[in-house]
Amino acid sequence: MGVGGCLVVPWRCLVVLCLRLVFLVPAGVPVRSGDATFPKAMDNVTVRQGESATLRCSVDNRVTRVAWLNRSSILYAGNDKWCLDPRVVLLSNTKTEYSIQIQDVDVYDEGPYTCSVQTDNHPKTSRVHLIVQAVGFVSEDEYLEITGITREQSGEYECSASNDVAAPVVRRVKVTVNYPPYISDAKSTGVPVGHKGILQCEASAVPAAEFQWYKDDKRLVEGQKGVKVESKAFFSRLTFFNVSEQDYGNYTCVASNKLGNTNVSIILYEISEPTSSTLFQEETTTALTPWKGPGAVHDGNNGTSRRAGCIGLLPLLLLHLLLKF
Structure with a gap:
């Protein structure tokens, strides 16, 4: 016909x-x-x-x-x-x-x-x-419209056209959503004097973000004595090889691309270096804490538990005596 x-x-x-x-x-x-x-x-x-x-x-x-x-x-x-x-x-x-x-x-x-x-x-x-x-690409009046698209909607979309004449034809389209940076992770860090310290700033952005570090109003650059600035596509790291008193303070990480920028403040603060006596006190406290795991002996009268035997304290006592001399 x-x-x-x-x-x-x-x-x-x-x-x-x-x-x-x-x-x-x-x-x-x-x-x-x-x-x-x-x-x-x-x-x-x-x-x-x-x-x-x-x-x-x-x-x-x-x-x-x-x-x-x-x-x-x-x-x-x-x-x-x-x-x-x-x-x-x-x-x-x-x-x-x-x-x-x-x-x-x-x-x-x-x-x-x-x-x-x-x-x-x-x-x-x-x-x-x-x-x-009878079967081909999707006609011009067939389309998917996404209004107010967000970065979570980026990815690969699949379109399938089929009828009773032939097998389905499948086409895939990758959708990339550009958005300004947002900082997903940045934590302040405590480091003793003379130790190695690291501050890290992680940011997501499309196109990829560029990073800059500041201490107060002064920008930190790669090659500065005692400090290394390392930036990748989604994070930037500030490394201090030998932390001094002058290194402590407030640092600002700035992430930017052509759509915008954002920043976060991170503090490098001083902590005391652990001593041998501090370590001994921590070990002793741990040893004297009632043990509630396998092998514990439970007192049926008062419901408390005690570890069978005190032989585990002997090495700690010997260590304490040696540290006195």
């Missing part, structure tokens, strides 16, 4: 019958010498379902009558439309071209179409085959 169909009017049908018998080329009519290339052969036309197909036929000043046919049905004869289908329209009828257009093409429109011309000698025809692709 194709486009078209003759108008059911007796006198017109008679004309159509005459056109088919007189005007159209019977099968097997030879082409005379000198006319072998006229009309020119047409390439097949391939369109996707729902698009418009244009069928073009080249003519010249030798042509006296023209027509387009779909199988045995006349679509147009000259400027006169002979089909009922409103999708079929005449585009051009000039001295050089005779063309029609089929709008909103469907699969049943696929098939052969014939351009028939009448010259001073005899009728000639040229055939074109219309190919309709």
